[in-house]
Each structure stands twice: as structure tokens, then as C-alpha cells.
Amino acid sequence: MRLLLLSFLCLVTTQNFDLSQIRNQYKEAANDSTKVEAFYNSLQSVSKKDNVALVAYKGAAIALKARKAKTIREKKDGFIEGVSLIEYTIEKEPNAIEPRFIRLGIQENAPKILGYNNHIDSDKAFLLKQFKHIRASNLKSHIKDYILQSKVFTDEEKNVISTQ
Template structure:
């Protein structure tokens, strides 16, 4: 009986855990297609600020993307601030996490100046460039590299260095 309980618990934990590669793919799709924002958000509904920093950052990104779809300025701003609070919490929780820095960079680079959320672009860019070579996950490395190569925040020289790694 005890073995059965442990087995059921292990299976349910695996079912409830979110695959980070699925989250990355959903984020990329949502950033390029407003019809996929809701799907991305739904994927992260159960994430709280107590979860892994990268998931918390992606939840913040999902909320920030939802803000774009709001009609009223007041609602847009409130949702955006909520999303940013998740991202900044993830940074506080794990400031040396390259994926968390990457998520913040992506949001800040693509946020209108009006929202005044662009203060960390250079800091995050330097962090990513410095630690890129040390990324052990091939999926994460390819994911960040693809973003850098199309980003306006990175110079042609920086893109060349990244593309050779």
C-alpha cells in the first residue's frame, strides 16, 4: 500500500510539472502571435512566486503580454505592473539565472518607452553575453541565441560572437 501511494505521488508530481521547453516555445509563439497569448498564459496559471525563478519570470511575461490585449489604458497598466512584479521577483530570487535575465531583457526591449521599463537592458545584455558560453542546456542556448540574432539590442559584432558559439 505504501509503495502504491509513493508511485501515485510521483506520477502526479510529473503530471503537474511544467516542461520548460514547452514554456519557452509558447513564449516565443505568444510574442509573435497575439492569438497565442492566452494559451501561453493558461500554461502558467498555477505558477506562483514560490516556484522556480524561470517559470516565475515566464508567468510575468505572460501577464505582460496579456496587458497588450486590454482595451482600457488603466487595465493595460495594471496588468503590465503585475507582470513586471513577477519578473522582478524572479530576478531578486535568482539574479544569476541567465534565463530570468533573458526574459526581462526581452520584455524591456519590446516595451513602449511610455511604460518606462527599459532600465536594465544593458545590464542584462552584458550578463547574457558574459555567461552565454557557460549555458549547458543546448535547448536554452539555441533559444537565447535565436533571440539575440534578431534583437535590435545587440550589435552586429555581438551577434557574430554569439553565432560562433
Template sequence: MKSILVLLATLCFTMQSLDLNSIRDAYKDAAQDKTKTEAFYNALKKVTKKNKVELVAYKGAAIALVSKQAITLKEKKEGFIEGVTLVEYAITKAPNNIEVRFIRLGIQENTPKLLKYKDNIEKDKLFILKQYKNISSSHLKNHIKDYILQSKAFTDEEKTLILDS
């Protein structure tokens, strides 16, 4: 039954155009519920480096999320590296894009220390705090705010600043 639901969700999701609002919502769901990870990944499977940098970064996040469920340590590591390589590519292409920096922050904050992918947490956090007020998309702004409010990387004072924005 669960597989049928995942298949239906995947089909419905991939039939829709890849609009960022849907992708953001699917990312949030996939990050919180591993049963939704596969559908999120499948929706982004056809994204290439020629697509919007945000989609490339979300595809990288999807690959990283799927790699957590791999069976062997080698598959986990290879998947993780493939995913973060896409995220880093997106940041190289658009270093001032708050959404791709937000995606990297989320991955780095939730990655085990063992993987040594935590170098940009403070830099991305400060960038996001500084640029937050300039976000024109209310959906993106709420998406980032929701993350910040539950994040351990942000202090209570920083969370209050976001709430007051």
C-alpha cells in the same frame, strides 16, 4: 473555429507538466503571435512564487503579454505592472540566472518608452553575452541565440560572437 483551436491548445498544454522547454517554445510563439498569448498565459496561471524562478518569470512575461490586449489603458497598465513585478521578483531571487535576465531583457526591449521599463537592457545584455557560453541546456542556448539574432539591442559584432560560440 479559432476559439476551439485555442481551447484545445490550452488543454493540451496545461495537461503536460510545466517543463521549461515547452514553456520556452510557448513564450516565443506567444511573443510573435498574439493568438497564442492566452494559451501561454493559461498554462502558467497556477504558477506561484514557490515554483522555479524561471516559471515565475515566464508567468510575469505572460501577464505582460496579455496586458497588451486589454481594452482600457488602466487594465493594460495594471497587468503590465503585475507581470513585471513577478519578473523582478524572480531576478531578486536569482540574480545570476541567465534565463530570468533574458526574459526581462525581452520585455524591456519590446516595451514602449512610455512605460519607462528599459533601465536594465544594457546590464542584462552584457550579462547574457558574458554567460552565454556557460549555458548547459542546448534548448535554452538556442532559444536565447534565436532572440539575440533578431534583436535590435545587440550589435552585429555581438551577434557574430554568439554565432561563433
């Protein structure tokens, strides 16, 4: 009986995440500060044991939420916590494209004073090189949309991506 109850509790508390939905929430939250809280809340149960893409999105949610913190210290601490999760995912799986995509977006939009911009060039080059190998059409579409509006990509690079 105890085993059955434990199994039921595990089943109830385990959330199934739809990555395409999480990607949409990320895009919306990055462009609309009123959607950050919902994005953040949807990823609360994600832990470092989960898929690296989910962990990276959780890091992005924490970093985005930090923008609205009341004190400078809370903003900085939240940003560092979020970025630490993103960096963890890249250390864990350096060839995973989604954490690199997320890190690039956070770095491009982070205030320069935070000094979180050391990997812009390498992440940009990684995305350009790996773009044609992305199988998930939803992910490919999100990355393409990001590249086409980004200021770190040249017009020539954007043209190459827009034809793929």
C-alpha cells in the same frame, strides 16, 4: 483515509512543467498575439514558490496579455503585475540567466512611455557573458535566436554569439 485523499488531491493539482515547452510557448506568444492566451493559461498554477524561470515566464505571460486589455488602466496594471513577477525572480536569484533573458525581451519590446528599460544594458552584458556557460541546449538556442534578431545587440555581438 484523509491523508490518502489529501495526497491524491495534491498529486492531481500539481502540474509538471516542461521548461522547453514553456520556452517554445513564450517564443510563439511573443511573436503571435493569438497564442498569448494559451501561454498565459498554461502558467496559471505557477506561484512564487516555483522555479524562478517558471515565475518569470508567468510574469512575461501577464505582461504579454496586458497588451490586449481593453482599457489603458488594465494594460498598465497587467504590465506592472507581470513585470513585478519578473523583477521578483531576479531579486531572488540574480545570477539566473532565464529571468534576465525574459526581462530583456520584455524591456526591449515595452512601449518607451512605460519607462521599463533601465536594465537593458546590464541584462545584455549578462547574457553575453553567460551565454557560453548555458548547458540546456533548448535555452541556449532560444537565447541565440533572440540575440540574432534583437535590435539592442550590435552586429559584432551577434557574430560572436552565432559562432558559439
